[in-house]
Amino acid sequence: MIDAEREFVEYVSARLPSLHRTAFLMCGDAHLADDVVQQTLTALYVHWRKVSRADNVDAYVHRMLVHKLVDEKRLSWAKVRLFGSTPEPERPVTPHDEVAERDSLVAALAHLPRGQRTVLVLRFLCDLSLTDTAAAMGCSEGNVKSQTARALAAIRQLLAVTEMAGRNSR
Template identity: 35%
Template sequence: MTTDGARRALSFDELVTSSERRLLRLGLMLTGGVHSAEDLVQTVFARAHRKWDRISAVESPEAYLRTMVVNEFLSWRRLLKSREVPLAEPIDRPSEEDIGSRQAQRDAAWRLLAGLPRQQRAVLVLRYYEDLPDDEIAEVLGVAPGTVRSNAARGLATLRTHLPAEEEH
């Protein structure tokens, strides 16, 4: 099937196959847990399947799904039961790097990010992980660009207050 003769519309299965990993990574950044991210993305895929006729007609179905993931995360009322911290992918070869120190820094970053209010966390993930500009973040969240900037500023300020002071050598 083509839309306007310009591009072939993806089937739902094709969209799931092409976007699942990216959406899972986004879900992981938002929830901080592998299982919670899987639940989040699965919920979105189930809802998207029911609305597929409408979603397949939009210009960017993957961007639409990304928005659904963020909105679903923001609307979750239940507490995330798991406070697991995702670990780095296994390393294939030995490294000179201090893996323990790197992992401790990563764990601390996850804890700091998890302590932010959901909207601030979503703004920071969309800005720094998805690399979206403020106007696109505002569109995804359904807020004004000024709200995005204030949430980003508050979130970063909170993170800065909880970061350990750098040691002087």
């Protein structure tokens, strides 16, 4: 059992930043991303012996992450708020060129439907193959291709509108 726990800790230690980034880009909320990653890692720990024998552990874990995010979104109506009022939104950091680009990309991703956002994050930001993305999402490769095409068209349009608005405000 000690070897299995050590393997789990090594796996999680190596992949934790990537899992957080993936979850954040899929949901657009840092706190929700933390919750989803924690739920995924808890489930991963419980099933580590089975998961560690999988052909592609990373694909298996990405699929778990996607499922946990879907569960979180589906069951969010049942959540209890632990504070008396809605917190004020975080104030944006003074944008530098790279930060502004990242922020506009994250904002554009937030406007996409969940499936399209998930496809773009897994394919281009996590660098998963078409087959691995389809496996993680539990759909066909054709579905991934069509979601990708629609998502890229939509994000190009959103980024163009954002860029034009930025030029007009100068």
